[in-house]
Amino acid sequence: MPLGTRAGAFVRRHRLAPYLLLAPALAGIALVLLWPLAQVLIFSFQNYGLPQITGAAPTQWVGQANFAATLADPEFWLSLRITVLFAAVAVPLTLIAGTVVGLLLNRLGKKMAAFVSTAALLAWATPPVSASVLFYWLFNPDGGLVDWTLSKLPHALVGSTDWAGFNWTTTGALQAYTVLTMLVVWQAFPFIAVTTLAGLKTVPAELYEAARVDGAGPWRVFWKITYPLLKPIFLVLLLLSVIWDFNVFTQTYILTGFPGNRDEFNLALYMYDKAFGFPPSYGLGGALAVIFTVILLVITVGYVRSSVRQGALT
């Protein structure tokens, strides 16, 4: 028997074909994902920084010192709190806005639906940097459109604050994250809307007809028909939104002034500052990346578990 044939028989006997087909992809993932992940994990237990890179000082294993330093830093807890609170506000707003627009799109005529979805998708397609700069100018204390408009409105309506020079982005976390919530929701809801619309197209029209004949209003129809049928989609969207809103970096970086206001750090900014501020500490950055990953994994695993249990994801 020639060699090729014998190898073929070996593969068939041990049912290796699927694994062989997977191998190139796995190798690629190992190279670009697993190895850097391992590297980050290694750094998180070292004092790795500039002197170690230049050779001015030796790299040392420092045990869990990077983790201990992070957990003992009040700025870490402040940034975690800001991250969680921001997600707690931005995620529901995104999902509600997206779902409502999705329902609207489902009922609009062809031309109007095309118009609305194009307008929404443009917001989604705007690069985060451009969108942040746009909002930076809208909310600028020196002649920004929002400040100008608010200053023209009667005091009875908007309070007596000096709106003309109101600095939204750097005077405090609450003001800054109000703007950031608008920005992030504006950019994220179109994806939710389109995905919801795709889901709605799969719901048989007879169900809605039957409900309407039975006298159900739109609120009841949504909760009794649409929501149960689209629950798997909503769960995935919820999970994605949480992950995205935990990770908001570009927008916070630009709007809060290029790591210049530490009381407005979210976790992503805090991590960037620790890892790449001067002098950089890749050890602390690595530890933070590990902590960050664990937090997101806990959330992800929690949702996947609960949804599998409810039979939503099968």
Added chain:
Amino acid sequence: MGASVPSQVTWMNGVVGQFHAKFPQFKSTKVVVDWIPWGNRTTDWTNALTSGKGGPDITELGNTDTPGVAAQGALANVTAQVKSWPSGADLIAGNLANDTIGTTSYAVPWFGGVRGIWYRKDQFARAGLTSAPTTWAQLVSDAKLLMKKYPGTYGLGAPSNYTNAIVSFIWGAGGQVAVSQGGKWVAELNSPQSEAGIRFYADLYLTEHVSPAKYIGQTELGAPGATSGGSDEDFAKGTLDMYIDGPWAQASLTQVSTKYKADWASFPIPSENGPSPAPAFAGGSDLGVWARSQNKTAAWDLVTVMDSPANATTFANSQGFFPEFTSQLSSGVYTSSPILAGFAKAAGFTQISPLNSKNWGVADATDAIIPTMMKALMQGANFAATVDKANTELQNVLNTGSE
């Protein structure tokens, strides 16, 4: 500092010509100059160090950067070269000491500058103010008077993220940021004198209302990282009556507006009770040779041409800075210009410690301890608790590693 302006390029081209003439062995050495925005400098150093490539032969450094960057192993030891350089002895001794860790010199001072308070002669005249304030009480009453005479303006800008001005108020009340005792740093932000300075600065916004809310979270140049919309622009536009900055701001003020340029003038930051001004932070820039440079000899020789008393003075003058040579500073050139006179006076009362300690870069540029404290105070946080917290943080950071 910053991306280049034409006068800098002209000056640098002249320096390179002199370098080639003076050092014939480097006649055919090509000198490449990268003008980088000031805010990018630490990122660029980090990238050069981590990649091991693209590092400079010579770099400009802010004088508060030098100790920290040297501690990262980035700068070459130039102790012997400074000693054998004839002009080295004429350098302002305190500023050279700033570039020296132990007995090793890592850079040489290139130009210096101090902050003072910019004001407008026409506004002072119309308000009936005949002399510059020399106490805090006068400063505040002048600011309020100007606001009354010029409705819609603010009296004196007090951005929260502005350590280099805030320290002048701490020092101006007789306080210290931190003092070195037996090889350890002891932070003194919560001494009664320091607290008086911190409180005065915070109250410029909180109780005196001479500074607007929008400067909270801003540097003197606006939101950190941004290049527009700060107290400098407001002063140039005429919506802020007095603002704290150095003489180097003239170039950027002129870019915003030249409407009031003829009336611009300066006075030193007053101390709490006068009559001498508050000590000003002795800012400035240094020149260092990169540790990994392949051309250290040529690099040092070029430094000596860039930093020759004549060339350094020309450069400093064109950019609104002061030269770092005692012989040049004592000439009468500076006292005759209205803009420079106040700054020249302030230059006689300077302090740099602890802003030249090895960990100051981390304490201020990275951890932003004083800006974060001042911002919290301006947001209405409890005074004693906030200052105590900053004081503890500062002492921890300053004592990190071995000094």
